[in-house]
Amino acid sequence: xxxxxxxxxxxxxxxxxxxxxxxxxxxxxxxxxxxxxxxxxxxxxxxxxxxxxxxxxxxxxxxxxxxxxxxxxxxxxxxxxxxxxxxxxxxxxxxxxxxxxxxxxxxxxxx
Amino acid sequence: xxxxxxxxxxxxxxxxxxxxxxxxxxxxxxxxxxxxxxxxxxxxxxxxxxxxxxxxxxxxxxxxxxxxxxxxxxxxxxxxxxxxxxxxxxxxxxxxxxxxxxxxxxxxxxxxx
Numbered sequence: 160x161x162x163x164x165x166x167x168x169x170x171x172x173x174x175x176x177x178x179x180x181x182x183x184x185x186x187x188x189x190x191x192x193x194x195x196x197x198x199x200x201x202x203x204x205x206x207x208x209x210x211x212x213x214x215x216x217x218x219x220x221x222x223x224x225x226x227x228x229x230x231x232x233x234x235x236x237x238x239x240x241x242x243x244x245x246x247x248x249x250x251x252x253x254x255x256x257x258x259x260x261x262x263x264x265x266x267x268x269x270x
Numbered sequence: 271x272x273x274x275x276x277x278x279x280x281x282x283x284x285x286x287x288x289x290x291x292x293x294x295x296x297x298x299x300x301x302x303x304x305x306x307x308x309x310x311x312x313x314x315x316x317x318x319x320x321x322x323x324x325x326x327x328x329x330x331x332x333x334x335x336x337x338x339x340x341x342x343x344x345x346x347x348x349x350x351x352x353x354x355x356x357x358x359x360x361x362x363x364x365x366x367x368x369x370x371x372x373x374x375x376x377x378x379x380x381x382x383x
Contacts (some may be wrong), residue, residue, distance in 0.1 A: 165312075168310070200377075201376050202360055257318065260312030262311055
């Protein structure tokens with residue numbers, strides 16, 4: 160029973176446009192949500208997070224939105240740049256000190 | 271500023287061999303984690319530790335053992351490697367506190383023949 164799901168394995172956008180990455184979860188009790196970015200042959204790096212008391216958190220070009228009623232999390236990147244091409248994982252604190260990760264979405268930003 | 275360092279970066283084993291993966295962090299983090307990543311899947315938690323001398327099972331602990339004898343090191347052991355354990359292994363650490371992100375090493379690519 161998958162608690163965290165990223166339904167799109169890949170996404171391709173043009174440079175300068177908006178990238179929207181999505182993540183769905185199953186349990187309305189989850190309270191802390193994160194996005195990580197991963198380049199090939201490197202470990203994931205923390206990008207942005209949001210707690211359940213908020214519905215939006217912004218950091219430069221990156222904005223995370225949380226829709227608790229729909230149990231849906233999204234990451235917006237505006238404007239997208241070729242250097243943003245990477246695999247993006249959503250991660251959710253599912254119990255105590257543990258995170259559960261989605262399958263990842265490969266973002267490709269075309270010049 | 272090393273962060274989280276994993277050793278080795280690559281390894282090929284034969285079925286039945288044993289080995290230990292080392293994770294070292296220099297950030298004085300209390301919590302440490304071992305994950306595996308397989309194609310088309312997210313990172314799955316193998317074991318984790320909330321402090322020196324303590325360990326706990328994650329989502330996929332079978333076939334692995336861990337030890338946290340020193341705060342800065344977290345070891346992952348495979349006693350008898352199986353082809354199903356071919357994967358990329360990531361270690362992470364984080365500071366104590368409810369909303370602290372995990373910081374990851376660059377991974378160990380392990381192939382079991």
